Amino acid sequence: MATRHSRSAARLMMAPAVVLLLGWMLVPLVMTLWFSFRKYLPLRGGDLGWVGFDNYASFIRSSAFWPSVQVTLTLVVGVLAITLVVGVLLALLLDQPMWGQGIVRILVIAPFFVMPTVSALVWKNIMMDPNNGFLGHLWRAVGLQPIDWLSQASMGSIILIVSWEWLPFATLILLTALQSLDSEQMEAAEMDGAGPLARFGFITLPHLGRAITVVILIQTIFLLSIFAEIFVTTGGAFGTRTLTYLIYQRVLESQNVGLGSAGGVYAIILANIVAIFLMRIVGKNLDA
C-alpha cells in the first residue's frame, strides 16, 4: 500500500507540522531548563550567571511548595469527582427522550464555550459576591448572614467554578457513550430480573468505563494547569495557591525567573507522576 515514494512524500508533507510542534515545545522547554540553573532577576541585575541546583533547592525548601502541591491535587481530585458524578447523572437524564431535547443539550454544553477568565468573573461578581451576588441575596432572603465565598470557602468555591466549566465536557463524553449502549442489553438485564439500580451498576457503569477514563485523563491534563480562575478570584490567597500559581508568583511577582523555572521543572515532574499513576489505574480500560 505504502510505496517508498508515497512514504517520502508523506514525510515531506508532515515536516512543517513536526518542525513547528518541535519548536513550540522544545524551545520553551530548553529555555526553562536553561534559566532554572541561572540566577536571573530581571529588575535586579538581570542574568547573574550559573548557580547550579540552588534554584531547585530553594524552591522546594520554600514553605509555600508542599502546600501548593497539595492544593493542586485537591483541586484536580475535587473537580474530577464532581464532574464525573454529576456528569454521569446529567448524561443519564439527557439520554431520556424528552421535549426540547436539542435546546436542553445546547444549554448544558454552553458553559464550556465561556472563557475561563470570564466564567470566573461571572461567578465572582454575579454569584458569589457577598453584597451584590445572587447567593448573598439568597442567604439574606432566608435570614442568614451572607458568606464571603471566595475568602471563607475559597478552595470549595474555586472547585465549584472549575467544575461548572468542565461539567459540560464530562457530560458530553459520557452522553455519547451512553447512547452507544445496546438497548437489547438493558432489556436482557431487565428480563434477568435486574432492577434500575442493578442495571446501572452492572450494565451502564461498566459500559461507561472507557468514557470515564477518557474524561479523567483529559481533564487532569488541563486541571493541573488551572490559572485564570485563581488569578481572577482569589489571586492565590486563602489557601488557593496551586503549583502553577506559585510559579507565576515567583517569576512575575518576585521577578525571579530562575526560581520560577525550577518550579516549572517540578511541575513537569509532578504532571508525569500523576500521569503514571493515572495510566496505571485507569489506562487498562483503554485496551481492547
Place this chain on the structure above:
Amino acid sequence: MGQILLEKVVKRFGDVEVIPPLDLTIEDGEFVVFVGPSGCGKSTLLRLIAGLEDVTSGRIVIDGKDATNIPPAKRSLAMVFQSYALYPHMSVRKNIAFPLRMAGFDKAEIDRRVAAAADVLNLTPYLDRRPGQLSGGQRQRVAIGRAIVREPAAFLFDEPLSNLDAALRVGMRLEISELHNRLKTTMIYVTHDQVEAMTMADKIVVLHAGRIEQVGSPLELYSRPRNLFVAGFIGSPNMNFITGPEADKLNAATIGVRPEHIQVSTTEGRWKGTVGVAEHLGSDTFLHVHATGLAETITVRASGEVGLRHGDTVWLTPEDDKIHRFDSNGLRIE
C-alpha cells in the same frame, strides 16, 4: 408449566395499529414459531409477551395468572435476543450466572446450575472467557445458557439465528430443537425464515400486518394453506399461482401448485413451455418455465439431475389432487 394465553391483545404506537385485536393460545410444552415477513409484528408480539412493551388493550395470561401488568422479570420467562445481548464486560460464567445472582440464589446453587447449563451447551471450556473472545455460535449458546439457568416457564427467541452463517444456522437449529425435546418447556420462536419455522415448530403462527393468517402444524400449513398469503409464504421454492383461463377451468380465481407437485416431461403434458433458468442443485433441479398460455413463469422442482437446459421445450403436468384453489378474496376453496 407454561401455558400462555393472549386475549384480544392490541398494540398501537401512536396512531399506528401494529397488532389489531389478536387471540392466541400457546399450550404448555409447545414449540410455537411466529413467522412472517419483516414488519409483520412478530417481534412486537414477542415483546408484548415478554413484557418489554405494554399492551394497549387486552390480556396476557401466563400459567393461569393475568400477567398483563406484571413487569418482565416477574413473568418467569426468559428471552434470547437477536444480538444475543451478552454483557461484554462479564465472563461467560458471570453472564450465565447473572439472572441467578439477581434472583438472590446462594453461591453453591449458582455454581451448580451454571455448571449444568455449561455442560448441556458444551460451554464448559469457555466459562472464563469474555463474550468478545467467542465465535457467533458460542455466543448464541451463552445467550441460551443465560436463559435456561432460570428454569423459566417459557423461552422466547427473537430471531436468534439470523446473525449466524448458513452452516452454523442449521447446526444451532438442531441444537435448539434438541433442547426443546429435553427440557419440554414452552418455547416461542420468532423468525422470518420459513425453513426454520417448518423444521422446528410444533405449531406455526403465520403473521401478516399484525394479523394471524393461520395457526397450525407445519404440515397442515403446507398441505392446507388457508389463503394466498400462507400458501405463498410456506414452502420453498414458493408455490406457483396461476390465474386466468386455467384457474377458471377449476372454478377458482387463482390456483396454486407447488413446484414439487408438477411432473416434467420432454414429450407430452398439459402445459407446453420453454425452460428459462435452470438451477442445478444436484439433489434437485429448479426449472423456471415459460409456459404458453400462462401469464406467470412456472417454477418446477424436479428430483435429481434432469438433463434440461435453457431454451429446451418441456411439458408440465400438475398433480390434480395437489392443486390448491382460491377464490377472488384469496381464501381457500375446499
